[in-house]
Amino acid sequence: xxxxxxxxxxxxxxxxxxxxxxxxxxxxxxxxxxxxxxxxxxxxxxxxxxxxxxxxxxxxxxxxxxxxxxxxxxxxxxxxxxxxxxxxxxxxxxxxxxxxxxxxxxxxxxxxxxxxxxxxxxxxxxxxxxxxxxxxxxxxxxxxxxxxxxxxxxxxxxxxxxxxxxxxxxxxxxxxxxxxxxxxxxxxxxxxxxxxxxxxxxxxxxxxxxxxxxxxxxxxxxxxxxxxxxxxxxxxxxxxxxxxxxxxxxxxxxxxxxxxxxxxxxxxxxxxxxxxxxxxxxxxxxxxxxxxxxxxxxxxxxxxxxxxxxxxxxxxxxxxxxxxxxxxxxxxxxxxxxxxxxxxxxxxxxxxxx
Numbered sequence: 001x002x003x004x005x006x007x008x009x010x011x012x013x014x015x016x017x018x019x020x021x022x023x024x025x026x027x028x029x030x031x032x033x034x035x036x037x038x039x040x041x042x043x044x045x046x047x048x049x050x051x052x053x054x055x056x057x058x059x060x061x062x063x064x065x066x067x068x069x070x071x072x073x074x075x076x077x078x079x080x081x082x083x084x085x086x087x088x089x090x091x092x093x094x095x096x097x098x099x100x101x102x103x104x105x106x107x108x109x110x111x112x113x114x115x116x117x118x119x120x121x122x123x124x125x126x127x128x129x130x131x132x133x134x135x136x137x138x139x140x141x142x143x144x145x146x147x148x149x150x151x152x153x154x155x156x157x158x159x160x161x162x163x164x165x166x167x168x169x170x171x172x173x174x175x176x177x178x179x180x181x182x183x184x185x186x187x188x189x190x191x192x193x194x195x196x197x198x199x200x201x202x203x204x205x206x207x208x209x210x211x212x213x214x215x216x217x218x219x220x221x222x223x224x225x226x227x228x229x230x231x232x233x234x235x236x237x238x239x240x241x242x243x244x245x246x247x248x249x250x251x252x253x254x255x256x257x258x259x260x261x262x263x264x265x266x267x268x269x270x271x272x273x274x275x276x277x278x279x280x281x282x283x284x285x286x287x288x289x290x291x292x293x294x295x296x297x298x299x300x301x302x303x304x305x306x307x308x309x310x311x312x313x314x315x316x317x318x319x320x321x322x323x324x325x326x327x328x329x330x331x332x333x334x335x336x337x338x339x340x341x342x343x344x345x346x347x348x349x350x351x352x353x354x
Contacts, residue, residue: 002055003129008048013118015041016091020114023095042088052125053080059128061135061144082151083121085158090114120147185213192219201233205246209299210253221254231256238265244272245296252299255307263313266304270318277325287334297341301348316352319345
């Protein structure tokens with residue numbers, strides 16, 4: 001078993017050498033062929049070397065380093081994994097021109113480790129398996145010691161580089177996200193600032209919600225309230241066929257000057273919502289559980305509770321119409337879809353029985 005595994009792993013190692021020397025063509029289709037060949041040969045080498053290291057363990061190689069049997073087996077597995085990684089990445093990184101490579105790995109690859117490193121294990125293994133040399137002899141033990149040490153050092157260097165690369169990637173991702181967020185933030189402020197009374201207030205209503213950044217929300221609310229007839233504009237949108245739900249964003253957390261003027265338009269907008277839901281369910285070809293989240297029913301319900309309840313208008317009947325609309329029978333293929341806004345509305349109806 002050990003002798004067969006020796007020749008199998010040696011064969012795959014020689015193929016890795018031939019794949020990398022002379023320098024392969026890494027352009028176009030050749031690069032794909034090189035990558036596939038590298039993966040196949042690396043896998044074959046890893047599998048073939050398992051039997052090699054099992055044989056070395058049985059021959060007592062690792063018991064000369066660690067007396068405890070469990071620790072000896074653990075060392076054997078660790079060294080095998082390190083050896084496989086070292087050989088594979090010595091091949092994979094040989095022609096890699098990566099400025100992010102840590103100094104140790106860059107040096108290790110550039111000194112042709114693929115050529116001189118594996119023989120540090122193959123030569124003493126040959127002496128033990130085929131010539132019967134004692135594993136305790138100075139020559140054999142020295143070769144194994146150097147080979148195992150380099151394997152462990154390379155594996156450690158590979159781990160350090162991976163951690164370093166991950167940290168760098170995470171840092172770059174965070175920095176890019178912050179830059180994008182800041183750019184979006186600045187664009188939002190510019191949009192608000194550029195808005196005037198000749199444009200529809202709908203353009204800046206989305207920026208007035210309670211969950212926007214405070215400066216954006218404050219700028220949007222100030223801009224909206226600077227318009228001469230801002231309440232009339234909002235009421236006009238509420239009773240229109242489109243965009244009524246955008247007003248909910250403003251009403252959720254931003255008090256109006258004359259709340260009594262809004263109660264009936266809000267009720268009418270709720271009835272319009274029920275109609276839109278019924279039509280959407282009946283005609284939809286792609287119903288999803290999040291289908292009606294855009295309607296902003298959570299924002300609407302908070303606005304009702306915070307500034308429009310107790311003003312003489314009962315919103316419950318209109319909201320019950322919305323609840324009935326959510327029960328509209330969908331096309332057969334969408335039966336069983338549960339809309340995410342349904343529990344929200346059910347909870348409000350439960351909390352407001354009359």
